[in-house]
Amino acid sequence: RVKHFKWLDQTIQNTTIPQIRDYLQIACALVNAYRASAISSFSNYDQIATKLLAHLHEPNLLRTRLNNEVLRWSNDDASNLVGFPILTIDQIRLITVGIFQLKQARAYSEEHCSATDLNNQADFPLQICNTDGQLIRIRFQSRHSNAKLYYTYIQFSTEEILNSCCDYPIGDRQVGVCSHRAAAIWFLAY
Template identity: 80%
Template structure:
């Protein structure tokens, strides 16, 4: 329940480009139907023949909400990528944080696909209970239209391999800022970049290199 209204939710499976492979649901949005439970239902019941089009060692990228279904996915031979958990700690170590960033850099296309569905006005408003039996059909029609007429959420560029190589090279890099904060006593000050001599002016390409 949210804002005194009953909610239903779908689940989308997408490729890394945002192409929607399958749309499941709607599921009643309650404590019994979290992401992991829905994923288990899809796999156990082989919804839409999903087990026929996944292969051993296919990589599945999910968020932490799928924690309780990772065992089933691995039992089916899938390689699961999911961000780490703090488990009572205050922060991740550098490797865990970098791995989580890797996953986020891929998984955002799922949120993009969900957002595209909500661009259809019918899905962004309150719907009548009488239309619930048709929600699945409407959802699949919307997803088909998105696949047919919307551009991919992410496009390939000539330097994709270079970016991937640089990311992998940085995976095991230590957190130098954290090291400095631990070893030095630093204080925040207020300043204006225009008053700092030789403050760097970066081009968009230089910013892309820094933020890989």
């Protein structure tokens, strides 16, 4: 936005370096006064901030459970999944902590389903835990390496997503989710 000012959109001479700070402050003040906000807030930003602070240093208990227990899995499809919660887009945004991964979710879901028509009949392969019917895992192919697979795990109740984690390097964080987790939650819950 600042580069819309003609003087700031060009190479600046060295002789004006002492005044750049003043010029930049004036340009930013004009942008703030007469232009729309660069970041638009949405309805539940305070809930997201509270969640960020509450879960910032918590370990992922689902990952701990997966590391400590030997679980068996059965192949199934999303159409046979019983009791998975239906969420609003705001509830999903609260889980993903923002919109970046949510924007990636459709593309990841299409790749996983091998279809661009993501209707109720789309084949979304997943696995259900044999000992806990409310724990599922979904295998995602890496976008960066054909040899790499990531498993996304989701623990749920009929009301909400209780916990989730992923084998992706940043997939165990408690604040926000990786794109694999976002894709699975978006496809199954929305």
